[in-house]
Amino acid sequence: MSILVTPDTKVLIQGITGSFGARHAKLSLDYGTKVVAGVTPGKGGQLFEGQVPIFDTVEQAVRETGATVSAVFVPPPFAADAILEGVDAGLELVVTITEGIPVIDMMRVKHAMKDSKTRLIGPNCPGLVTPGTGEKSHGGCRIGIAPGYIHKKGNVGVVSRSGTLTYEAVWQLTTRGYGQSTCVGIGGDPINGTSHLDVLKMFNEDPETEAIIMIGEIGGTAEEEAAAWAAQHCKKPIAGFIAGATAPEGRRMGHAGAIVSGGQGTAESKIEAFRASGIEVAETPSDMADALIRRMKRS
Amino acid sequence: MNIHEFQARELFAEFGVATQPGKVANTPAEAETVATGLSGGKLVVKAQIHAGGRGKGTFKNGFKGGVHLCDSPTEAKDLASKMLGQVLVTHQTGPEGKEVGKVFVGEAVDIARELYFAILIDRATSAPVVIASTEGGVDIETVAEKTPEKILRLSINPFLGIMPYQTRLIAASLGLTGPLMNQASKLFTNLYNLFIARDCSMVEVNPLVVTQDGRLMALDAKFNFDDNALYRQPGIVAMRDVTEEDPREVEASKHSLNYIGLDGNIACLVNGAGLAMATMDIIQHAGGSPANFLDVGGGASKEQVASAFRIILADPLVKGILVNIFGGIMDCDVIAHGIVEAAKETGLSIPLVVRLEGNNVEAGKKTLASSGLKLESGENILDAAKKIVAAVKAAA
Numbered sequence: 001m002s003i004l005v006t007p008d009t010k011v012l013i014q015g016i017t018g019s020f021g022a023r024h025a026k027l028s029l030d031y032g033t034k035v036v037a038g039v040t041p042g043k044g045g046q047l048f049e050g051q052v053p054i055f056d057t058v059e060q061a062v063r064e065t066g067a068t069v070s071a072v073f074v075p076p077p078f079a080a081d082a083i084l085e086g087v088d089a090g091l092e093l094v095v096t097i098t099e100g101i102p103v104i105d106m107m108r109v110k111h112a113m114k115d116s117k118t119r120l121i122g123p124n125c126p127g128l129v130t131p132g133t134g135e136k137s138h139g140g141c142r143i144g145i146a147p148g149y150i151h152k153k154g155n156v157g158v159v160s161r162s163g164t165l166t167y168e169a170v171w172q173l174t175t176r177g178y179g180q181s182t183c184v185g186i187g188g189d190p191i192n193g194t195s196h197l198d199v200l201k202m203f204n205e206d207p208e209t210e211a212i213i214m215i216g217e218i219g220g221t222a223e224e225e226a227a228a229w230a231a232q233h234c235k236k237p238i239a240g241f242i243a244g245a246t247a248p249e250g251r252r253m254g255h256a257g258a259i260v261s262g263g264q265g266t267a268e269s270k271i272e273a274f275r276a277s278g279i280e281v282a283e284t285p286s287d288m289a290d291a292l293i294r295r296m297k298r299s
Numbered sequence: 300m301n302i303h304e305f306q307a308r309e310l311f312a313e314f315g316v317a318t319q320p321g322k323v324a325n326t327p328a329e330a331e332t333v334a335t336g337l338s339g340g341k342l343v344v345k346a347q348i349h350a351g352g353r354g355k356g357t358f359k360n361g362f363k364g365g366v367h368l369c370d371s372p373t374e375a376k377d378l379a380s381k382m383l384g385q386v387l388v389t390h391q392t393g394p395e396g397k398e399v400g401k402v403f404v405g406e407a408v409d410i411a412r413e414l415y416f417a418i419l420i421d422r423a424t425s426a427p428v429v430i431a432s433t434e435g436g437v438d439i440e441t442v443a444e445k446t447p448e449k450i451l452r453l454s455i456n457p458f459l460g461i462m463p464y465q466t467r468l469i470a471a472s473l474g475l476t477g478p479l480m481n482q483a484s485k486l487f488t489n490l491y492n493l494f495i496a497r498d499c500s501m502v503e504v505n506p507l508v509v510t511q512d513g514r515l516m517a518l519d520a521k522f523n524f525d526d527n528a529l530y531r532q533p534g535i536v537a538m539r540d541v542t543e544e545d546p547r548e549v550e551a552s553k554h555s556l557n558y559i560g561l562d563g564n565i566a567c568l569v570n571g572a573g574l575a576m577a578t579m580d581i582i583q584h585a586g587g588s589p590a591n592f593l594d595v596g597g598g599a600s601k602e603q604v605a606s607a608f609r610i611i612l613a614d615p616l617v618k619g620i621l622v623n624i625f626g627g628i629m630d631c632d633v634i635a636h637g638i639v640e641a642a643k644e645t646g647l648s649i650p651l652v653v654r655l656e657g658n659n660v661e662a663g664k665k666t667l668a669s670s671g672l673k674l675e676s677g678e679n680i681l682d683a684a685k686k687i688v689a690a691v692k693a694a695a
Contacts, residue, residue: 027628076527102498102528103420107457110425147627147658162573164625168680171625171656188572191425217573220422243576246561246583247592254557254572254594256527257422262440267580284584285577286681 002130002182003157003202003209004093004119005069005141009130012037012067014058014074014082016048021073024097024145025052028071031148032132032139037061039070058089071127071143072096079123080105087118095143096122096193103256106191113193120193124255126163126185137179144185146170154179156292157203159196160215161188161255165243165285169213172289181209188255190219196226204234211237211296213288214279218244219258219265224273231277237299239292240274241282242267300524302538303347305403307520314493317486317516321405323347330379333404334372341407342369344378346387348397349543356389358382359396365389368407375404397543408518413506414473415439416487416517418455418494420501427455427494429487431469435506461491475515482515490517497535498528547591547614554606556595563588564618565687566611568604570595570625578623581680587688590617600629601637608641612649619650619691623680624657631655631663639670647672650690654683 005011011028015021016038026049029035037055038048044056055061058070070091074082079098086094101123113120121128127144131137131151142148150167152174160166166185173180184199186192196214203209212234216223223242230238245267247253249260260266274281280295282288302310305323312318320337324330334342346353346365353365362381369375379402388396413435421428431451434442443450451472455461463484470476470483486507494502501523508518529536541549551558557572561579565587569575572594579589591611595603611617624634638653654677655663664676675690677683 077530100527102531103500103525104457104495104498104528107420107425107427111457145628150627150657160573162571164569164571164574164627165577167625167627167657168574190420190422215573217576222422241577243573243580246579246589247576248559248561251559252526253559253576253592256525258572258576262443284581284681284684285574286581286679 001206001208003199003206004128004182004184005130005143007032007130007132007139007141008034009069009141010034010036010065010067011141011143012039012058012061012065012070014039014070014072014086016040016052016054016073017043018073018075022048024073027148028142031142032134033142036065037067058085058091062089062091067091069093069095069143072098074098076100076102080109083109083120084112087113087116091118093119093121095125095127096120097125097127097144099124101189103191106189110191110193121184122187122192124189125187126166128182128184130182131180146183146185150174151183152179154181155208155210156180157206157209157212158183158215159199159203159212160185161217161257162215162243165215165241168285169215169288176289176293178289178293181206188257190257195222197222197229200226200230200234204236209236211292213292214238214240215288216240216242216270217255217258218247218253218260218267219255221265223270227273227277227279230279237292237295239280239282239288239295241285241288241291242270242274243285300526300529300535300539301349301543302522302535303349303401303540304345304519305347305401306538307522308403310493310497310522311517311520314496315485315489316493317482317514319405319408319516319518321403323401324379324404325401327376327380327383330402330404331372331376334375337406342375343367343405343407344369344375344382345403345405346382346399347401347403348387348392348399349540350389350391350397352389352391353387356387356392359386359388365399379404400542408508408516409511410508411511412509414508415442415505416507417501417503417505418491418499421454424454426457427491429453429455429461429469431473433473435508439505455491460495461488463488475509478513479509479515486515486517498525498532499523500525547610550613551610554603554610556593556603556607556610558610559592560614561589561591562616563590564616565621565691566590566593566614566617566619567621567623568593568595568607568611569623574623574625578621578680581684582621582688585681585684585688587684587691590614601633601640604634604637605641605644608645612645612647617649618694619687620652621683621687622651622653623683624655626655626657626660626663628658630658631660632666635663635666639666639672642672642674650687650694651675652677652683652687652690654680
């Protein structure tokens, strides 16, 4: 098994006719992912790439195709509405790729979702990949914008706030012969649906995941919380990397959530928390897979 | 995005948050006019720059202090003439200082008590949180460290907003009783409404003061706005003062590049924010010093690479460039062509190390190698960082 999604997961794309959504919907189809529906209000009845039916509402798409997961590519002013539409349609998982959603909108979304069964991943995230068994991991479930071919089916779980750092870690693992169970980008915003800790718990329960790479960055205290939990409960070897040690205080480093303020959220604090929890710390981004291999050999 | 003190007061006026009467002035004559229109008591003249520490700052013309009290409109005019057009240096401006283009002229306030009140978005609860303290006029981080019991934190339900009982609870904890409690309720409610309506990420009123004659008012305030929400806040965008920002960052924002200037000498150009931070870190790890944070976006188009090169090279401190691209979906060869074109177009004369990885990387490396440019390739990020640090040291 993997976590969150399998190669059989039926996926719908909200915003499938926008250039960004369309491009990545096509790449997911090419990867072998079961993209069963698209949603663009006003374009219901059309077909995407001659094969994927487009609906006006998520409710219709779910009813007609049985999709359980959506990827949101809707522009920031309309993204909060799109997420809640997916929640209301009873989706299991809503993966929000959109970058630049106002924080107050996300605050309301998060509170509105409190009693729903839907899990939100993102926003401002690369999405997730459960690699397939075909050549270059073809046949897997790719939701979002990650390059599919860098993956390889296997037993390492990856969780990260950053897209390209996830790709670095995955590529390092793949080129060293270590495949992945599932790779999850949780996003770079200060308010997100799923935390490092949520994903760690899932990896810990997943029989297919044997080791974990956790990638964090400055801002907030989510990495510290995940590390503290891991020290007590996680049976599997973990390697970690934290970006942003040289970032000046009070500046947002690209990601809306990557900011050190009032002495909180520093790289030092997170690295220290990792070390205290027995997580092998990668010294540089080139060292992520090797750090995990070191940690695995030790246990 | 940040705003000036006088702009914060304009927002207060719009939302009914009590503050000291006064107005902004662009010239000494205007300062005199504003002062004449006030109540006739003591006056305060304050230099308008974004940086803190104005009161203790010094002007480059030798005049001390960016905040002064005086007794008459003529004196206000004289003070304004010593500040306007002059460069004020404070502990937050750096030695180069900031030119003062405007002053705020207001009624001086006889302070009885100084308090602290702030609203921000709490990441842990995904909700607004109010932070209040009886210890105003000082740095709140110091209060939090030394006397944490003097800080009240109160979470606000984002759907209900701040409830009247919560405003009374805060007032009571600040010792605001009798008629002051009603004033406090009104001020806290209006400030919360302002916070939400204008998409703030933080409003900090420090100090919130009780005057000798029993009025509660916001004496100074710091605002931060959510950059993601600026598209729906035209009034806030209009308050942006680009002269307060790093010119390198202003130029980069015109090209939709995520750039933050630092004071090192090795520039970096990276795709993705996380990788860009990690690249700065690794430059330091290899013994160098990063000149900037620069994320050209996960996609990294040829045009963005070219404008990024121009911005980097416009910085005279930069003595070497490290390009670090993970071409996941983008073809590395297309990126390589973009780098070569940009380097040739800008007449690159400083060391350049490129580390490419990902889709069609072999073709990309060939394009770089056969470009005729003096550049090195890095095998991995660490190797690339070591090479650029060595090249910059050798050239120095």
